[in-house]
Amino acid sequence: xxxPLLELGNIPVRSSVIASLYPKIKAKNKKIAELEKSGExxxxxxxxxxxxxxxxxxxLSTELxxxxxxxxSYVSMSSALRYYGLIPESVYTMQSMTTKHSxxxxxxxxxxxxxxxxxxAFSVGLRQIKEDHLxxxxxxxxxxxxxxxxxxxxxxxxxxxxxxVYLAEDLRFDMEAFSMMNPEIFHEYIKMGKKVGSIQTLLKxxxx
Numbered sequence: 001x002x003x004p005l006l007e008l009g010n011i012p013v014r015s016s017v018i019a020s021l022y023p024k025i026k027a028k029n030k031k032i033a034e035l036e037k038s039g040e041x042x043x044x045x046x047x048x049x050x051x052x053x054x055x056x057x058x059x060l061s062t063e064l065x066x067x068x069x070x071x072x073s074y075v076s077m078s079s080a081l082r083y084y085g086l087i088p089e090s091v092y093t094m095q096s097m098t099t100k101h102s103x104x105x106x107x108x109x110x111x112x113x114x115x116x117x118x119x120x121a122f123s124v125g126l127r128q129i130k131e132d133h134l135x136x137x138x139x140x141x142x143x144x145x146x147x148x149x150x151x152x153x154x155x156x157x158x159x160x161x162x163x164x165v166y167l168a169e170d171l172r173f174d175m176e177a178f179s180m181m182n183p184e185i186f187h188e189y190i191k192m193g194k195k196v197g198s199i200q201t202l203l204k205x206x207x208x
Contacts (some may be wrong), residue, residue, distance in 0.1 A: 005040060005051045009056065009133060010058040012050045044069055044107050051127035062110055063129070064136040066094045069105055072116050073098040073135040074126055077115075080144035086174045097122065097139070097147055115151050121192035125185040141177070142185035149202065150194040157198040160205045167205075181206055 004021035018041065019028035032049070035041045043048045044065060045126050053060055061074045063083065077095040081087045094110060097117040105112040125143030128135055139147060149155055157163040167173040186203040 003040070003055065005035070005055055008051050008056070010050065010053070010056055010060055011062070011134060012044055012048055012065055015049060018049055026185045040107055041044060044109065045105055049118050050109075054104060058133070059136070060109060061132075061134055061136060062112075063138060064134050065109060066096045067136045069112055070096070070098055070100065070103060072100075072122070073114055073120075074139055076139040076144045078144075080139045081141065081148070081171075081173075083138065084141050084144075084177075084199050086141055086177055087171050089172070114149075118192070121194075123188065124192055125136050140182070140185060142179040142181050143189065145173075145181075146186065146189040146199055146203070149198050150189075156195075156197065156202040160201060160208065163198075163201050163205045178206065 009022065012064070018032055018035070018152045022028070025031050030194065032041070032140045033040055036043055036049070040055045041050055042047055042052050048068065050060065050065065066075055067073060072154065073082070073096040075094065076097045077164065079093070079095040080088065082089065082091045086092070094112045096112065096114050098114045099122050100114070102116045118172055125140040126137055127140055129138055131160050155166065157166060165171055167178060169174055183203060183206055186206065190199050190203070194198065
């Protein structure tokens with residue numbers, strides 16, 4: 001018999017959605033606990049679940065999970081840069097920005113870190129990625145780089161040479177890709193975001 005869980009695919013859902021799949025069962029919470037214990041669903045946080053890959057046959061998207069785990073949010077900083085292949089280092093914490101308070105979550109899927117950003121800067125430079133029957137919100141490469149610099153306490157870029165060294169040596173950034181970045185997103189971030197001086201230095205390096 002086909003499991004009703006397959007209807008959910010690999011999208012995170014509230015416990016009430018899972019419960020609705022079993023209308024004849026009165027002890028809804030007990031049923032969900034059984035599904036979790038058997039490994040059919042994974043608990044992401046209290047009240048939020050996802051069908052396990054073994055059950056659904058679908059790969060989990062940590063980017064999509066990040067969007068649902070703490071909303072509103074979008075994937076950014078090193079996680080987004082690694083997604084685009086702009087930095088070579090593996091990123092083991094899924095980094096996102098949110099208009100809510102900064103917060104971290106750890107579950108069986110991984111570690112998710114959320115950093116506060118003001119509402120004005122939040123909407124600058126976002127894109128929706130659609131792949132394999134799912135979609136998620138992620139920063140553009142430009143926005144991800146701005147977010148990373150703005151939220152790295154020990155990074156202050158006063159001179160173009162400092163910015164070039166930071167990108168090429170510290171991040172091992174794809175410099176050819178950097179040279180083709182959209183300056184407008186940097187301009188918008190300068191109006192709305194933090195560390196204006198450092199982002200201006202980055203923009204000067206881009207325009208050089």
